[in-house]
Amino acid sequence: MIKIGLFGFGQTGSVVAGEIIRDSQCKLEWVIRQSPKNSSDYASLLLGFEHLEGKIVHIRDVNFDQFFKENQVDVIIDFSSSSSVSVYSSAVKYGCKIVSAISNYETKDINQLKQLSQEAAVLYSPNITVGINFLMEASKLLQKIAPHADIEIIEEHFRGKKDVSGTALRIAEQLGLDKSEHVNSIRVGGIVGKHEVVFGLPNQTIRIIHESHNRAAFGQGAIYAAKWIMGKEKGLYSMEQALSLMMNAPNDEIQSEPVAPL
Numbered sequence: 720m721i722k723i724g725l726f727g728f729g730q731t732g733s734v735v736a737g738e739i740i741r742d743s744q745c746k747l748e749w750v751i752r753q754s755p756k757n758s759s760d761y762a763s764l765l766l767g768f769e770h771l772e773g774k775i776v777h778i779r780d781v782n783f784d785q786f787f788k789e790n791q792v793d794v795i796i797d798f799s800s801s802s803s804v805s806v807y808s809s810a811v812k813y814g815c816k817i818v819s820a821i822s823n824y825e826t827k828d829i830n831q832l833k834q835l836s837q838e839a840a841v842l843y844s845p846n847i848t849v850g851i852n853f854l855m856e857a858s859k860l861l862q863k864i865a866p867h868a869d870i871e872i873i874e875e876h877f878r879g880k881k882d883v884s885g886t887a888l889r890i891a892e893q894l895g896l897d898k899s900e901h902v903n904s905i906r907v908g909g910i911v912g913k914h915e916v917v918f919g920l921p922n923q924t925i926r927i928i929h930e931s932h933n934r935a936a937f938g939q940g941a942i943y944a945a946k947w948i949m950g951k952e953k954g955l956y957s958m959e960q961a962l963s964l965m966m967n968a969p970n971d972e973i974q975s976e977p978v979a980p981l
């Protein structure tokens with residue numbers, strides 16, 4: 720059984736908590752959040768389950784050294800905010816691994832995360848769905864085939880998302896594009912997350928699109944990453960690496976059943 724601690728119980732973290740609770744190989748030990756809302760409640764009861772799992776803890780009530788010593792987990796999954804990284808160091812002292820899904824880190828925080836990976840296994844992914852990583856690999860392959868194509872990235876999210884998609888910025892980086900010129904953001908309605916890479920050629924256009932329809936996609940990806948990182952030594956890992964076995968396997972080795980939920 721993998722014991723998981725979750726940071727964040729917002730529009731994504733609350734859905735991820737449900738996925739963790741449903742997974743027979745995982746147990747949600749606790750959820751830390753920024754406000755006192757639902758403090759001391761159980762995520763399981765708030766999400767409609769009947770058993771007690773995932774006690775909600777208000778960050779202000781936490782003495783982190785004592786908390787992580789008395790509430791040890793195998794993996795912390797983070798869907799909160801950039802600043803949470805400041806408290807991970809107390810947890811990794813007890814062997815805890817980190818799966819961070821924070822899409823846009825402040826520079827000081829990403830540097831702290833990289834520093835932490837020198838003493839713990841850390842997986843960081845701005846988009847932790849399995850499918851977006853196939854989009855990235857497919858886009859890199861197409862760019863190799865058509866190096867002169869014009870390329871634009873379009874990211875679409877819900878109206879309230881203030882930051883530019885960390886996923887889109889990562890795709891631009893992987894394709895060697897200027898992030899400030901080739902990422903186009905659309906903010907409408909309740910779009911969960913859509914990323915499109917548009918390749919413009921003289922007589923045709925090729926579009927590679929990934930859409931997340933439900934935030935459960937992020938939960939499934941985070942759980943896959945948590946299971947994968949369990950066996951890893953200290954170091955900084957990406958979701959591409961976690962999926963590399965699946966993506967690089969020769970055709971005759973690709974399992975009929977997906978090794979990870981798409």
Ligand SMILES: NC(=O)C1=CN([C@@H]2O[C@H](COP(=O)(O)OP(=O)(O)OC[C@H]3O[C@@H](n4cnc5c(N)ncnc54)[C@H](OP(=O)(O)O)[C@@H]3O)[C@@H](O)[C@H]2O)C=CC1
Nearest residue numbers: 727728729730731752753754798799800820822845846847
């Ligand atoms: N990598 C990926 O695939 C994905 C990444 N994300 C990222 O996850 C993050 C959260 O997204 P979303 O759920 O939409 O945001 P919300 O604002 O809905 O939720 C943020 C949650 O984090 C909590 N929180 C904020 N700061 C802290 C802190 N320092 N310590 C503990 N808890 C904290 C908030 O607590 P409270 O509710 O009490 O205020 C809230 O529960 C964003 O960075 C987003 O980009 C989202 C989806 C997919």
Ligand SMILES: O=C(O)C1=N[C@H](C(=O)O)C[C@H](O)C1
Nearest residue numbers: 822845846884885886887912
């Ligand atoms: O804020 C979100 O919701 C999401 N953020 C990630 C990003 O910024 O890339 C990933 C996903 O698209 C949803």
